[in-house]
Amino acid sequence: MAAAYSSHRSVHSVLSLFLALAALVAFARAQLSPTFYASSCPAAVLTIRTAVRAAVALDARSGGSLLRLHFHDCFVQGCDASVLLDDTANFTGEKGAGPNAGSLRGFGVIDAIKVLLEVLCPRTVSCADILAVAARESVVALGGPSWKVQLGRRDSTTASLSTANTDLPSPASSLSTLLAAFARKGLSSTDMVALSGAHTVGQTQCQNFRAKIYNETNIDGPFAASRRASCPATGGGGALAPLDASTPNAFDNAYYGDLIAQRGLLHSDQQLFSGSSTDGLVRSYAASPAQFRSDFAAAMVRMGDIGVLTGSSGQVRRNCRRVN
Ligand code: HEM
The missing domain is CATH 1.10.420.10 (Peroxidase, domain 2)
Structure with a gap:
């Protein structure tokens, strides 16, 4: 009886150890890191920087537009590139939401960056990370501060029109x-x-x-x-x-x-x-x-940390406008 009890106890402690390790691995995976693409796509940040600088040189406003895209992404379902998904026959995205319709800009710049990155390192750099780096590069290009962008976000397979309408602040707000x-x-x-x-x-x-x-x-x-x-x-x-x-x-x-x-x-x-x-x-x-x-x-x-998808959640979209 005592032996059965102690073997039950050791099975139990092995199990707890296993669960603790699994939780640790999941936790480690859930962390973003500034060097996430250092080996999988070393040119990622430079590619985004070059494209953003070119866009800002042609039209200074596009820097602000790209910064705002990241904000409107992060406030709706987290920073998961949900804002970039186009409507389809059986899917309604966030682009038609009150705060976004006729107002959000910069989608073409993100598409161009994604095309370049799919050539350089296919299926590797998420659209959500492109938005985060493009926001930083925009601020820097316009003379603002720089910061280390955390990377490793993954892209959503859904969007939420209703959350875009409720969670993005209105200019009439108190x-x-x-x-x-x-x-x-x-x-x-x-x-x-x-x-x-x-x-x-x-x-x-x-x-x-x-x-x-x-x-x-x-x-x-x-x-x-x-x-x-x-x-x-x-x-x-x-x-x-x-x-x-x-x-x-x-x-x-x-x-x-x-x-x-x-x-x-x-x-x-x-x-x-x-x-x-x-x-x-x-x-x-x-x-x-x-x-x-x-x-x-x-x-x-x-802000870039809000509700991120990491590890095996979500996907890396090949075209930022569509789920794979
Ligand atoms: C505090 C709550 C906020 C409200 C109520 C708000 C509202 C707005 C509105 C109404 C516009 C003009 C849209 C238009 O007329 O088409 C705008 C533009 C802009 N917002 Fe905000 N915003 C807020 C916070 C932010 C934040 C947190 C960021 C980024 C970190 C941001 C970045 C921008 C930029 C850069 C523009 C200009 C975009 C362009 O010229 O294309 N805003 N915002």
């Missing part, structure tokens, strides 16, 4: 709604304020700031008047204006100076400096480019 949207993704209020600094580059359509320039009072008068000149009270919803009035194509901290001067163009932007809890951080970033650069870089790494 500060508390913005904070809650980022908190839901595990990001802090510092991350939210730092990541919003991405609006130091890129453009927005009249329909997204019309209410701000016609109906709100916490906006600089001459600034509102100049924006009304190209964004009529009715019609012309697609007319573009830079998100950062002072240095629209430079990745700097001028966005925060805009907010202090009440020149935030989106309602959601001005919410970060509206007599509330995030005012102090906006003032810090406006005063210290170095603090903004380092907090932005750290927040991008955290």
Whole structure:
């Protein structure tokens, strides 16, 4: 009886050891690493960098567009390239969601990079990782900070139109709604304020700031008047204006100076400096480019970690627009 009991115990401890080891292996696999492609595709990062630099040289706005693509990917099902999937007869993707339709740009640049990488190292580099590296290279190309991009994400086999509609923040959001949207993704209020600094580059359509320039009072008068000149009270919803009035194509901290001067163009932007809890951080970033650069870089790494698929989950898509 005693022997049976002890052999039962040793089977049990071997089993626990085995389970602990299996968990450790799974954990190790689930970790991303900056050197993930060092042996499987050593040219991956340089290929993405070269393509992004060429795209930004042709059209500075494309840097902002690529950065935003990564954000809109990560906030919906995690950073799994779900945003890149096209609709098909029996599948509806995220491109038609309110925050994305007629607004997201940069798909052609990602397709071109993927074609190059499928020639260099077939079935190796995921579309989700291309988005993460392209975002970093875009920021660097526009003069912003750099960071080590974690790699090894895999691509989803599904997308979620409904999550894109609920989880991507709207430009009409209040500060508390913005904070809650980022908190839901595990990001802090510092991350939210730092990541919003991405609006130091890129453009927005009249329909997204019309209410701000016609109906709100916490906006600089001459600034509102100049924006009304190209964004009529009715019609012309697609007319573009830079998100950062002072240095629209430079990745700097001028966005925060805009907010202090009440020149935030989106309602959601001005919410970060509206007599509330995030005012102090906006003032810090406006005063210290170095603090903004380092907090932005750290927040991008955290955003790039949201809900990633690793190991044998998901797949490496051969065409970013379609499941294999
Ligand atoms: C805080 C919540 C956010 C809201 C409410 C928001 C909303 C918007 C809106 C409405 C536009 C203009 C779209 C259009 O008019 O077509 C825009 C553009 C942009 N957003 Fe955000 N955004 C937020 C956070 C972020 C974050 C975290 C990033 C990246 C880290 C980002 C990067 C950009 C960029 C670069 C553009 C310009 C894109 C282009 O010119 O193609 N945004 N955003």
